[in-house]
Amino acid sequence: MTASDLSTPVHPVQDRGGAAWWEDAVIYQIYPRSFADGNSDGMGDLHGITSKLPYLQNLGVNAVWLSPFYVSPQADAGYDVADYRDVDPRFGTLADFDAMLADAHERGLKVIVDLVPNHTSDEHEWFQAALRSPKGSSERNRYMFRDGGGENGELPPNNWQSIFGGDAWTRVEDGQWYLHLFDTKQPDLNWENPEVHEEMISVLRFWLDRGVDGFRIDVAHGLVKAEGLPDWAGRESMVGDVHNPDAAEESTATEPTPPYFDQPGVHAIYRDWNRVLAEYPGDRMLVAEAWVEPAERLFHYVRPDEMQQAFNFDFLRAGWDAGRLTASITESLAQAGNVGAPSTWVLSNHDTVRHTTRFGLQDPTQLPKGVGPRDEQPDEALGLRRGRAAILTMLALPGSAYLYQGDELGLPEHTLLDDTVRQDPAFFRTEGVERGRDGCRVPLPWKADAPGFGFSTTNNNDDAAPWLPQPAGFAAYAADVQVDRPGSVHELVKSALTERSSRGLGRGSLEWAPEHRPGEGVIALTNGSVLVAANMGEKPIELPSGVVVLASAEDAVSEAGGGKKLQPDCAVWIERS
Incomplete structure (x- = not known):
């Protein structure tokens, strides 16, 4: 991917009837x-x-x-x-x-x-009422209770697994099972x-x-x-x-x-x-x-x-x-x-x-x-x-x-x-x-x-x-x-928030800058009057002229030989001249 492939400005949200x-x-x-x-x-x-x-x-x-x-x-x-x-x-x-x-x-x-x-907790009053109520009751219908598979309902209703590991079903005393995509103590609600x-x-x-x-x-x-x-x-x-x-x-x-x-x-x-x-x-x-x-x-x-x-x-x-x-x-x-x-x-x-x-x-x-x-x-x-x-x-x-x-x-x-x-x-x-x-x-x-x-x-x-x-x-x-x-x-974050607000960057537009070379580990974009560069590569990169507004580290920018260079693993905001 090259800068020329990304030359079209990318526009952010337009207000939905006002500035929310x-x-x-x-x-x-x-x-x-x-x-x-x-x-x-x-x-x-x-x-x-x-x-x-x-x-x-x-x-x-x-x-x-x-x-x-x-x-x-x-x-x-x-x-x-x-x-x-x-x-x-x-x-x-x-x-x-x-x-x-x-x-x-x-x-x-x-x-x-x-x-x-x-989901709720299994200690929520609804789930406690569901456990006290029979199959098919309105209390059970608030959750995902189902009959099990197998000859005697001993198998879970399906093969779903919990996001936290293990089966996504737990069996209760009367033989039905309830769904919990997370922990057993988090029964899923029935949004039907x-x-x-x-x-x-x-x-x-x-x-x-x-x-x-x-x-x-x-x-x-x-x-x-x-x-x-x-x-x-x-x-x-x-x-x-x-x-x-x-x-x-x-x-x-x-x-x-x-x-x-x-x-x-x-x-x-x-x-x-x-x-x-x-x-x-x-x-x-x-x-x-x-x-x-x-x-x-x-x-x-x-x-x-x-x-x-x-x-x-x-x-x-x-x-x-x-x-x-x-x-x-x-x-x-x-x-x-x-x-x-x-x-x-x-x-x-x-x-x-x-x-x-x-x-x-x-x-x-x-x-x-x-x-x-x-x-x-x-x-x-x-x-x-x-x-x-x-x-x-x-x-x-x-x-x-x-x-x-x-x-x-x-x-x-x-x-x-x-x-x-x-x-x-x-x-x-x-x-x-x-x-x-x-x-x-x-x-x-x-x-x-x-x-x-x-x-x-x-x-x-x-x-x-x-x-x-x-x-x-x-x-x-x-x-x-x-x-x-x-x-x-x-102080870096505080300064960035101040500059972001004063410059209206949150409501700005992004355009990839000519210096943008992701294949070489370089991100470079403009938003309003600010050029932002991040060096994710292994070598220093040349920076365009302009005043450094913010730098991610004290040694982020070096000025050897008359030009500015951004060091690896650093980022900078520059006021475009």
């Missing part, structure tokens, strides 16, 4: 368990989040997304919801949530909350049942009435299953799912869609939800977690009458590779333009190995299912150098962008977690074959020399240890040694 805040927002993901602990019990909470809102305001993000904080037995870190309308006592109360929301809004921050509509539709719209209204600005929709592609629940002879998990990244590498656009993902019926659900959100002021939004490919199918979820955003996981999966990133950016912006939606860029989240760690592996395009002590250990310094360049590149792209908590610190994965402290159900259901997601969920370091690196904000002498242990190396990444420190990752 989410079209170019930079949104910060908070994983409540691990963000900040306000009551010194070792687990993050709403008080902790509220205490850190000034930090996020100062960083310059536009919104926060909160992973689940609802009442839950925490079998899957809150993605097993027992009550959608209340806060789990571990995190606080509804009053605490209201106070946090009001404070965020006063600071100009929007708030997005997680919604988990594919109108009562399920009505209940979830009621949940949407409950939080919209409280003032939330939007929802991140968990497993947005999984609600509707194919009629008859046919056996699946293809891959056991969805192409591109974080729990089966090898499938993503081998997949093709012509591969059949699994009967439990990306079924046409999901789109009617989101059209209904779109109408609900339209009743509320303030450009409320929905963002889809949909591991769907090709890109054309992903952008079906953000047609004008459905959701507003969908996470661009193809960009995340591209890794540190100029050719793959070029292809992803080009296709994403083209498909986004076809439906008038923004592309939504992301490098890391609570389900994936942190990008600074992935980029330090021998193959920086890998998306491993966790990293443990017995796995290849990354080159931490190299991963951080590439991570700084990647985040600078991402924040120059038109559309919206997401930062996972700690991205602004360059935080790496905890790759040496002992198996005895792991909590991810994927680790246990695969008998350790998948290391799981605990390594990217370790509590944040706020103070380099404090117990638990200041994760507990009350500074009590009897502070409980963080719920997952932090590595000693986190001291070098702590917020207090980065905020207002020139050259730190935090």
